[in-house]
Amino acid sequence: MKAAVIEKPGEIVVKDVPVPGVADNELLIEVKASGICGTDIHIFRGEYLGTYPVIPGHEFSGIVKSVGSRVTRFAPGDHVAVEPNISCDNCPACLSNRQNFCEHWNGVGVTLPGGMAELVAVPEKAAFNIGTLRFAAGAFVEPLSCVLHGVQRTGFSLADKVLILGAGPIGILLLKAILLEGASAITSVDKNASRLELARLSGAACVESSFESLPEDGFDVVVDATGVPAVMEKTLGFARSGGRILLFGVPPRTSKVSFDAFTVFRKGLTILSSYTSVRNSIQAVRLLESGKIDVSSLVSHEVPLSDFRHGIELIEQGKEGALKVLVRPDLEDGEPKGRKR
Ligand SMILES: [Zn+2]
Ligand SMILES: [Zn+2]
Numbered sequence: 309m310k311a312a313v314i315e316k317p318g319e320i321v322v323k324d325v326p327v328p329g330v331a332d333n334e335l336l337i338e339v340k341a342s343g344i345c346g347t348d349i350h351i352f353r354g355e356y357l358g359t360y361p362v363i364p365g366h367e368f369s370g371i372v373k374s375v376g377s378r379v380t381r382f383a384p385g386d387h388v389a390v391e392p393n394i395s396c397d398n399c400p401a402c403l404s405n406r407q408n409f410c411e412h413w414n415g416v417g418v419t420l421p422g423g424m425a426e427l428v429a430v431p432e433k434a435a436f437n438i439g440t441l442r443f444a445a446g447a448f449v450e451p452l453s454c455v456l457h458g459v460q461r462t463g464f465s466l467a468d469k470v471l472i473l474g475a476g477p478i479g480i481l482l483l484k485a486i487l488l489e490g491a492s493a494i495t496s497v498d499k500n501a502s503r504l505e506l507a508r509l510s511g512a513a514c515v516e517s518s519f520e521s522l523p524e525d526g527f528d529v530v531v532d533a534t535g536v537p538a539v540m541e542k543t544l545g546f547a548r549s550g551g552r553i554l555l556f557g558v559p560p561r562t563s564k565v566s567f568d569a570f571t572v573f574r575k576g577l578t579i580l581s582s583y584t585s586v587r588n589s590i591q592a593v594r595l596l597e598s599g600k601i602d603v604s605s606l607v608s609h610e611v612p613l614s615d616f617r618h619g620i621e622l623i624e625q626g627k628e629g630a631l632k633v634l635v636r637p638d639l640e641d642g643e644p645k646g647r648k649r
Pocket of ligand 2: 396412
């Protein structure tokens with residue numbers, strides 16, 4: 309089968325690799341849509357937890373091709389999405405329902421072969437039936453799960469006024485999920501005008517291209533969806549006294565942020581982070597199936613496997629209105645790398 313392989317940091321090849329074997333507790337999935345995520349770029353750049361060589365891709369959906377002898381929930385032909393964090397279920401963290409901090413964690417597409425391939429094998433417990441949901445939407449089950457985990461940790465109140473810094477795919481998913489929590493007004497900030505337009509269409513009451521016109525102390529909750537340290541540092545000033553701050557964006561590995569400690573004290577702020585998800589996939593599938601969260605406007609490009617590298621460049625350079633770039637292994641090489649929107 310064909311797969312995109314990151315041989316070592318900075319080196320991607322698309323090549324033939326053996327079809328994965330399927331253990332008793334595993335499914336073999338034919339990948340139909342596989343989203344490129346910032347984490348894939350970090351793995352490509354050698355900035356994350358990946359083991360090399362690795363087939364990246366942890367945001368994907370597809371069709372079950374075959375099942376191991378102990379699999380009970382799936383049959384060939386089922387449409388599934390994958391929750392890529394594989395926990396051991398037997399360490400102190402797992403036994404305390406904190407599977408995201410599993411001491412023996414493995415990640416599909418990070419430490420295990422992922423979805424940037426024609427076929428991938430995953431444990432049954434990592435797979436979720438998506439029924440008739442489109443595969444492109446199924447590729448959002450993972451990022452939406454992470455967003456839902458962050459939103460639940462934050463604990464929004466009805467009618468909260470919320471500021472979201474960053475209107476990329478994650479910023480927009482946060483916007484949609486926080487609206488469902490009953491926020492009265494969400495302000496989105498981004499430098500990119502087309503992203504702000506998408507935020508407005510997604511329900512933002514107000515959009516801003518800079519920090520200047522934002523009210524100091526003006527928001528119940530401030531969410532960073534950029535991971536840019538200089539932006540993360542701004543969050544404190546915009547939160548009201550007693551407010552909450554969610555640092556959701558993934559910062560560069562060795563970066564530092566600096567806060568005015570007295571401001572944190574005087575304003576009585578709650579500063580939260582959120583790391584991956586804890587079994588939020590069923591929630592994500594339900595929100596996508598019901599249409600309560602619609603992700604169709606988030607897919608900017610669909611490309612064949614051979615264009616994985618090009619997809620990374622589109623995202624890194626923010627070219628051609630890139631939002632979520634989906635790799636579709638069923639597209640032929642050279643097939644129009646069509647922009648979708
Ligand atoms: Zn991701
Ligand atoms: Zn564990």
